[in-house]
Amino acid sequence: MPFIGQTPTPSARDLVYAKLREKILSLELPPGTALSEKESSLRFNVSRTPVRESFLRLAQEGLVQVLPQRGTFVSLIDPELVEEARFMREHLEKAVIRLACEKFPEEKLAELEANLREQRACIEREDHRRLFELDEGFHRTLFEGCGKLNTWSVIQQMNVHLNRSRLLRLVTDHRWDHLYEHHERMTAAIRGRDADAAERLMKEHLHLSVEDQPLLQEKFPHYFKQGE
């Protein structure tokens, strides 16, 4: 029996998809890079079919752009999408953290606090990569504890654009301390059931992520889609 679970054996398509997505989100494949079914199929030692299918999936998520008979390219970061991703997150996460102040399973709260501890450790040893993941995990746990995990998934999809932008920012700016502080104060607000404070904190927190967006666009102009 080949391990029955959510992964009854990951297909070649899924593997290729995961690797490409990883490379795109980490900016190892920067915006604008040309991809090719054939080249990728050689690179991953599979046929063109699974490569092609992973391209289509990435295209649907907006990570690549497929131009028929011309080529497939890593999408430029669209500032409009970045802003709307922030907008969505702000309003949905404000609503969720309000829910959390009413009712939140103790187990998940402990998970948040464990996450906080690891964040502290990451700041010590300046492991920004892992800190980025922990930030994701923190917010995810919030949604999970409120039974809104599907909502989080949908946000995630829009979030890929915001995240590429945030990662770019990480290159030039290392002030990630506020981030931890925010998370800590939000957790405290949930414990204290102070919905108004929690909502206010969340709003500030999410506004930070696009704080110097214009500077980024100036610094890496060829990575961004220019306004119409």
Next chain:
Amino acid sequence: MPFIGQTPTPSARDLVYAKLREKILSLELPPGTALSEKESSLRFNVSRTPVRESFLRLAQEGLVQVLPQRGTFVSLIDPELVEEARFMREHLEKAVIRLACEKFPEEKLAELEANLREQRACIEREDHRRLFELDEGFHRTLFEGCGKLNTWSVIQQMNVHLNRSRLLRLVTDHRWDHLYEHHERMTAAIRGRDADAAERLMKEHLHLSVEDQPLLQEKFPHYFKQGE
């Protein structure tokens, strides 16, 4: 030159996708129906490839479920997804209608009012199908006027589940009059820049769409995913 525009000639894949999606959302292919790449390829007179690719796309949107080596099935309606879709819409649309009360282009406001007129006509001649579309259009215009069209697209994706449920409701219940009245009052609130009233109206409006969800699940049990 083959008409350069947004559709440089729709591919076979896109055509198959559009037709299947249409059939699924209209419940012509009810939840649970078995599909097959081969059968569909014969039906649409194309090879398996474009059919397969449209299946994958539908799967990513959650409209079908692909079980490797077993088959592809139209997804059951997941009540959890229906509720979260409503949750997302409530909070995002409340935020958007608030924006609309601050600033909304006159042109789009006129569009809303034209939509309202057509809604009235549809109620007269009991064209519920078209009324459903107009309802979609009304909300879409709201997002468009606020420059949040991408957000609407993301909502739409989650919305497919909510919509199948709403369509099911349409079969048994024809009281669509409130709907028009709500839309009219929301438009008035925007004109009068009364954000609090607008937000309250929107909240009520969206709560209506899942009003008798439990009854539906009782009436069409085999269309819904049962609780874990």
Next chain:
DNA sequence: AGTTCCATACTACCATACAAGTGTGGTAGT
């Protein structure tokens, strides 16, 4: 020198063949 045209080397799209896993119904054995 500048312009037009065309061969060529790409691209993604589609059709088709084969591989591998799954469910089912019939059959042989008990």
Next chain:
DNA sequence: ACTACCACACTTGTATGGTAGTATGGAACT
């Protein structure tokens, strides 16, 4: 009658060849 087993008819996953459209560089012509 019942059970175990196996062949077979499905399913999706992968590989590959051919088609049509696109971009590009060089040759021929003005």
